[in-house]
Amino acid sequence: MTVASPAPHKMSARGVSVSYGDKQAVKDVSIDVDMDKVTAFIGPSGCGKSTFLRTFNRMNDTIASARVTGEITLDGEDIYSPDMDVVQLRARVGMVFQKPNPFPKSIFENVAYGPRIHGLASSKTDLEGIVERSLKRAGLWDEVKDRLSDSGTALSGGQQQRLCIARAIAVDPEVILMDEPASALDPIATAKIEELIHELRGRYAIVIVTHNMQQAARVSQRTAFFHLGQLVEYGETDNIFTAPREERTKDYITGRYG
Amino acid sequence: MNPFALSFVILGLGLIGWLTARARALRFDRGGAKRLHSLPAQHGWFVAMWTVLPPLLFLVVWSAVSPGLVRQTVLQSPTAAGLSDFAFERDSVLAQAREVAKNPYDTEADPLARQLAPVVRAARNRYAWTGTAAAALLAFAGAAFALSRIRPDFRARSKVERTLMMGLLVASLIAIFTTIGIFASLFWESTRFFSQVPITQFLFGTHWSPQVIDAKDPGASLGAVPLFWGTFFIGAVIAMLVAIPFGLMSAVYLTQYASATTRRWMKPTLEMLAGVPTVVYGYFAALTVAPAVRKLAVLLGDPFASSESALAAGLVMGVMIIPFVSSMADDSLAAVPTAMRDGSLAMGATTSETISRVLVPAALPGVVAGVLLAVSRAIGETMIVVMAASGAATITLNPLQSATTVTKQIVDLLTGEAEFDSPKTLAAFALGLTLFVITLLLNIVALRVVKKYREAYE
Secondary structure, three states: OOOOOOOOOOEEEEEEEEEEOOEEEEEEEEEEEOOOOEEEEEOOOOOOHHHHHHOOOOHHHHOOOEEEEEEEEEOOEEOOOOOOOHHHHHHHEEEEOOOOOOOOOEHHHHHHHHHHHOOOOOOHHHHHHHHHHHHHHOOOHHHHOOOOOOEHHHOOHHHHHHHHHHHHHOOOOOEEEEEOOOOOOOHHHHHHHHHHHHHHEOOEEEEEEOOOHHHHHHHOOEEEEEEOOEEEEEEEHHHHHHOOOOHHHHHHHOOOOO | OOHHHHHHHHHHHHHHHHHHHHHHHHOOOOOOOOOOOOOHHHHHHHHHHHHHHHHHHHHHHHHHHHHHHHHHHHHHOHHHHHOOOOHHHHHHHHHHHHHHHHOOOOOOOOHHHHHHHHHHHHHHHHHHHHHHHHHHHHHHHHHHHHHHHOOOOOOHHHHHHHHHHHHHHHHHHHHHHHHHHHHHHHHHHHHHHHHHOOHHHHHHOOOEOOOOOOOOOHHHHEOOHHHHHHHHHHHHHHHHHHHHHHHHHHHHHHHHHOOHHHHHHHHHHHHHHHHOOHHHHHHHHHHHHHHHHHHHHHHOOOOOOOOOOHHHHHHHHHHHHHHHHHHHHHHHHHHOOHHHHHHHHHOOOOHHHHHHHHHHHHHHHHHHHHHHHHHHHHHHOOHHHHHHOOOOOOOOOOOOOOOOOHHHHHHHHHOOOOOOOOHHHHHHHHHHHHHHHHHHHHHHHHHHHHHHHHHHHO
């Protein structure tokens, strides 16, 4: 047996910059994301944290003017290399958006969408199993098990967002990106989402963008602070919030701006 | 004075009223107030409206009423004693008298009419002058009344705005009343038809041959089912088989795949199809497509195939409808939130999976509404079928055979020699009414679907 090498990072970004036309939104950011950790990106609006998050599953590809430079790897593989199939990448790196966006289909069909397009279920029973398991993991099963054929858009905002998380889980991704997942929800729904993030940790590498610093402190183990497109500071959440190294981080978390 | 010149005079009076009122308003003693409620020009408009509108409205009413008054006067004159009691003959003589009054050198007229002519002329003159005088009086009275109300604190602005609002309301009501009028006249003529032919025979009869009508049982050859079938077959089946896939696919391409540059020239070009006059499509159908379809039919083993096939008319109609379907589908696809698209792409769906599984289903109500509107347009379309479809009313499923439509038959029934109270001619109105009702229902359903769908995303 060989000596175990230090655990490689699940995803790594090296010198990543993103620009829209002439405007540079993210400047030279390097960061690592690990399997059993929740990583939070914080910073004032327009600091590039969401843009940067979208480079992790190449969602910036859908914006014609966006250009990404630098290197991002998933299990050591460059996700921007021509060999990387974007469909497979997104199956491995799922995403939950700021505003809940269930499809105008039934609850069941929303969760079954991913398994269907990726051919994950071999039979109807199999598919039902995946849907049930995903809804359970997303903490939504008990609320919807009797009305799986109702429209997903008829649920409350918080339930819709958990449905979107269930939908993302259903394709069994390795990484889940969450772009301000609770910013459109009320405090109770937000608490449920945060609780859910706790439960999902360990099974998936989770990256969450938030403008709510208490939320970052509550759910994450690592925090990255962005300002004006640059990564100002990145480290253990406890350290960032109690002993920030950078003046700008300190100003932001003490509420001096942002 | 002729009404045209009179209107000009009234407008002139209105202008004078405007200028007077404005001049007076400009000289108002402001009494320390910095601003008056209304601008001088608004006082002017107030007076101009009072000067112009009452006499013009009066003239409109008068021109409708005065012929009746002239007739009354003429009938009461001693010369009219010699008129026949028989209404038809009396009206004929009166009509001739009116002609002679205009043109005294008409020597072929009835002698009594020639005697009546001076009476007609005198009565006409009298009422014309009465009308003119009344209009002038109204103009001056209106102007005087309005001018008397003009004071610094008078709220002319509100009055003018109100009148403008009423004018706009009338303008919008005209379209509505015209629709009601069309419907009423169609309905009236149709009831005359249905008094001669039972409605069930017309709606469910399967034999249509208006050229040979048995006077005892006109309904037997006026069964409209073959026409309804032909209309449905050409407009709602063949045309839609062309228009729906091509319209939908072009909308998908334009919204999801095309670059901004491509879209910029391709969309207007496609929409130009909607601007081509339908008679041009008619040529195209009759001269290009129909012979080609006939050749196909011959190849398929029918040496006597007609060149007037349902397929030729339906194909061209379908092409004509493409822009309707495409632009409605385009709008509905564009209205699906980007979040749907992103959500699907982030799941690892390809663009085509995203379109077929998320975007098109989400846009479906809008697409359906577009298709309904397109169908209602297709079944009301006339020129293409007049030029390319045949007059033979057959019920067939074979697109290479000839078929006819409701619109084509209406044209056939109303052209050429026709009496306006025969069942044959009246049948055209009944067909028109049926078509009107069907397209109206399609439009209502389509608009409801669109409305419901809009609510879902707002």
